Amino acid sequence: MSLSINTNIAALNSARNLQVSENSLVQAQQRLSSGLRINSARDDAAGMAISTRFTSQIRGLDQAVRNANDGVSMLQVADGALSSVTDAMQRIRELAVQAANGSNSTSDRQALQSEVDLLRDEIDRVGRQTTFNGQAVFATAQSSVLGDSDQLAVLDGLRSGWLSQSESLIQEYFGLTADGGEISIELTSFSDGSGGTAARVTGVVPGSFTGKASDVTLQIDMADFTPPNLPDGGTAPFYNDRIIAHEMVHAVMYRSMNIASFFDTASDDQRWFLEGAAELIHGADERVASSIGSLGVAGLAAVADDLDGSWGGSSDEYSAAFLAVRKLHDEIKVLGGDGIKDVMSYLTNNQDAGLDEAIDAASNGTYTSADNFLTSAFNTAEAQTYIQAQVDSGSLSDSDTGAIGGANVDGGAVRTAESVVANFASRTGDDQLLGFAENWDEAAAGVLASNTKNFQLGANVGEVVAVDIGAMSALALDLNDLDLVSAANQVINKMDRAMEYVSSQRATVGAQINRIGSAIINLQTSSESLTASRSRILDADYAQETATLVKAQILQQAGLAITAQANALPQAALALLQ
Incomplete structure (x- = not known):
């Protein structure tokens, strides 16, 4: 190469390499001191973004x-x-x-x-x-x-005695037990508004008017069961537990006898007996007193004289039906029987029989049919005499409800509006009825x-x-x-x-x-796992960086020595000038 003073290529080259080794040394020292491989974006731009x-x-x-x-x-x-x-x-x-x-x-x-x-x-x-x-x-x-709190309370009432005690009363005083069929208990499927029908039992009666009813359902109208007012429910004296007892008479009769015959209007409408018996289980003296208050004794007797006609379902008809069944109960007892229980037992034991045959058998032929009983023992005159006797005895105004088995009807213990249906269950849970398989409605x-x-x-x-x-x-x-x-x-x-x-x-x-x-x-x-991945990108490898540091240090020292020698080369030109 040429010998020159203005341009020292060797010095420039050694200086450049010295700068490279210095940068490598500085980077190695920075990584070793910080522990990071990437200390600025220039170290690894993509790695910096990924590690961030x-x-x-x-x-x-x-x-x-x-x-x-x-x-x-x-x-x-x-x-x-x-x-x-x-x-x-x-x-x-x-x-x-x-x-x-x-x-x-x-x-x-x-x-x-x-x-x-x-x-x-x-x-x-x-x-x-x-x-x-x-x-x-x-x-x-x-x-x-x-x-729904009200519906839950009613369900509690049903499970706490309303159903099981009603069934027990029907078994004790009527000798009736259902045959194990299903009954649906519903709180949300029926309502005719407050003051109407509080509860009802429905069933499908065979078109032949022979046999038991199917699809038996107890429907409760929450409009009349609110507020529940447990344990008896409702308000005095017509407590909800008495209403349930009434309806359960229908339910049990539907599944224990030839109930369809009672609805055959082609012969005689005998629903007066169904409703009267249902009233008798819990007593209806209060209803009778109310009817007398509005119609008088003679007026109520006139209603009783019409019981063998079509059933209208008025409160006064319920009063008359109750008195008719109670009178029949008294008559059978006078004849040496057990009262209405004899009628019910006959119907249970003779599944093909109807009410006429049952009354004939229970009265030993004294009354040959339901109509015969009504016309001979409970016509207008007989009914008026019977009703007046209840008024005169004071039984319509005392604490006894006139329920079967009670003081007014059978000389038993006083059965008040509160006590006529006991406030405790004889069965537990959803299995409240011995004679039915219950299907319970759910509260809203x-x-x-x-x-x-x-x-x-x-x-x-x-x-x-x-x-x-x-x-x-x-x-x-x-x-x-x-x-x-x-x-x-x-x-x-x-x-x-x-x-x-x-x-x-x-x-x-x-x-x-x-x-x-x-x-x-x-x-x-x-x-x-993410920290491990970041570490591989971001953290310094001390083994590698230590080696880089040593290499850079050596190169730095060598670069300094060579640069010093390269800087001395122009002095050789002075020898040519001497």
Whole structure:
């Protein structure tokens, strides 16, 4: 090469290489001191972008783990509250079982009621005031979440004696038991408005007017059963349990005898006997007194004289039918029989027979048919005499209802409007009737109240788990009306229903805790995997960087030495000038 002074190519080359080794040395020192392979975008532009996204995901996942743990804590608060609610309800149920025992006096039950009231208030307080970090844990409800409160109360009444006691009365005084067929119990399928038909039994009568009825259904009109006012239901003296007893007479007769013959209008309409017998099971002295008040004795007797005609279903006809069946009961007893029970037994034992044959047999031929009884023993004059005798005896105004077996009819114990149907069940659960297989209607669903919490259990939008916690107040659990003094059986039913709901809520909370626990493990695993991936991109490899550092240091030293020699080359030109 040429020897020049202005341009020292060797020095430039060595300086350039020295700069490269210096950059490598600086980068190696930077990576070794920071522990990062990428300290600026120039180190690895694509890697920087990728690692930034990894960092966002990792930090999001780590926060999601913290969110999940906060959610678990909140659910644990709910679980603890539900545990205390369950304990209180178990105690209330225990007290209700104690109160249902006949050994307790009214004052004993009132003492038990005092504790129940406090426990109910505590349940309500827990449901309303349990909070987590200032937020309400449970939902707020404006009505029962278990179902329509009135319908639930009626179902409780049916399961707490209305049905089983009615069936027992029919068995005891009429000797009737259904044949095991099905009966549907419905609360929502029928209504004619308040003040109309409170309840009715329907069935399909064979067109041949021979045999039993099918598709027997007890339909309750909630317009007349609201408010329920347990344990007897409704208002005095026509309590709901008496209405059910009346209708159950029809139901049992439908499935125990040749009921179709009673509806054969081609011969005689004998529904007066059906309704009169149904009234007799629980008594109808109050109805009779009302009819006399509006029609007088003679007027009611005139209605009785028309019973062998078509049945109209007026209240006065019910009064007359009740008196007619009661008169028939008295006549058969005078003849040495057991009264109406003899008629019913004959119909049960002779499935092809009708009412005419049964009355003939029960009266030993004194009355050859239903019409014969009405025309000879309960015509206008006979009916007026019989009704007047009831008025004169004072039986229509005393506390006895005139029910079969009671003081006014058979000289037994006084059967008042409250006591004529006992306030306790002889069977449990949905199997209330010995002679029927019941198909129960469900109460209308309650308005479900839910406190929904969305827990962010992921690093991205939409990665949430929704947790629903229901309401726990006394209103929501249908516990506002807990009466151990007069309705202990209904309290037991209420507590069973409420505890089933609370248990389901607690199971849901427990399942959500377990679910979130699994989510935490998954989040931690994901965060760990993403961190490992980011590390491979972002973290410095100390073995590699140490080797790079040593290499750069050596090159730096060598570069300095060579650069010094290259800078000395122009001095050789001076020798040519000497």
